Amino acid sequence: MKKYLLMSLAAMISFGASSAFAEGGQEKSAAPAPAVVIKISNGVNELHPTYLATKKFADLVMAKLPGKYDIQVYANAQLGDDVRATESVRMGGGVEMVATSASPLAGLLPQLMVLDLPFLFPTEKAADAVLDGPIGAKMAANLEAKGLKILAYYENGFRQLTNSARDVHAPSDLKGLKIRTMENPIHLATWKALGANPTPMPFSEVFTAMQQKTIDGQENPIPTIYLSKFNEVQKFVTLTGHVYGPHILLINKKMFDAFPAEDQKIMLAAAQESAIFQRATNRKMNSDYVDSLRNAGMTVTILTPAEQGAFQNAVAPVYAQFEEKIGKDFIGEVLAAIKAVK
Numbered sequence: 001m002k003k004y005l006l007m008s009l010a011a012m013i014s015f016g017a018s019s020a021f022a023e024g025g026q027e028k029s030a031a032p033a034p035a036v037v038i039k040i041s042n043g044v045n046e047l048h049p050t051y052l053a054t055k056k057f058a059d060l061v062m063a064k065l066p067g068k069y070d071i072q073v074y075a076n077a078q079l080g081d082d083v084r085a086t087e088s089v090r091m092g093g094g095v096e097m098v099a100t101s102a103s104p105l106a107g108l109l110p111q112l113m114v115l116d117l118p119f120l121f122p123t124e125k126a127a128d129a130v131l132d133g134p135i136g137a138k139m140a141a142n143l144e145a146k147g148l149k150i151l152a153y154y155e156n157g158f159r160q161l162t163n164s165a166r167d168v169h170a171p172s173d174l175k176g177l178k179i180r181t182m183e184n185p186i187h188l189a190t191w192k193a194l195g196a197n198p199t200p201m202p203f204s205e206v207f208t209a210m211q212q213k214t215i216d217g218q219e220n221p222i223p224t225i226y227l228s229k230f231n232e233v234q235k236f237v238t239l240t241g242h243v244y245g246p247h248i249l250l251i252n253k254k255m256f257d258a259f260p261a262e263d264q265k266i267m268l269a270a271a272q273e274s275a276i277f278q279r280a281t282n283r284k285m286n287s288d289y290v291d292s293l294r295n296a297g298m299t300v301t302i303l304t305p306a307e308q309g310a311f312q313n314a315v316a317p318v319y320a321q322f323e324e325k326i327g328k329d330f331i332g333e334v335l336a337a338i339k340a341v342k
Ligand code: TK8
Pocket: 042, 043, 044, 081, 082, 099, 100, 101, 156, 182, 202, 203, 219, 220, 221, 224, 245
């Protein structure tokens, strides 16, 4: 009995000595491998549901896999605007993940431009059905071939026009107005068809451009308009709802593929959970913040069906213009999927 005790004590001491202390009495790291750093880039600020959702994703993954991943979430295009951050994720250039609008990725995968077709989605429900169904999966597969994996489709939402010059009720009111658009050919064509003077620019430059009046207006969903304080530099918002935009959560494909299968499962589940939270939060803000914009002094214009119709008619030719680039059959598939949504 005593002998056993002594033996095990000796074993403990020698084990301790060899493992916890290296030569010279220095503590040796018996710690596991250092955490894998994953930097997530956001173009929006810390108040936006998309930023909050990437934070949630990070917290969920780090709680489930303690010490394995160090997920750092950045806002305000600190790691680059949509185009640049996405390129960095793709090329392994120091950013591992990005929550970006789909529109600026048109150059990378023209098929994504189907989403940019004006007045494509009648409702958020229709957008969900397309993005969460076979069409969303097809676009994800094609993006994987470009080195990017979609972990989730978040929502930016239906985009509305703001400007500092006048109350816009008709395309003719847009004449001479310099409107910032995302870096996407369909958005450019849409605003040209409406008679405005569109000028593409990264999101992080928009507030200053409006403040300095180098542009008259821009278009974004209500949560983004309010949370970015665009009301401080814009007087009018017209609820045009001319296009629906998702935010997509992307990770470098090679990196993701190299993670253990169990970790991948945890990350995909965390991304889905964060997306449910993101969409719900965004939709609540989308309805709440119309009044907030009014209270902040903006004139909010709700178009009559006839006025809305004039915008739709003006941009109808854009579909044919991009049919070849996007793929006629693919556009047909998407239209059919939307029609099937009850
Ligand atoms: C933020 C952008 C933004 C988008 C835009 O990175 O550029 O207008 O609506 O949300 O993705």
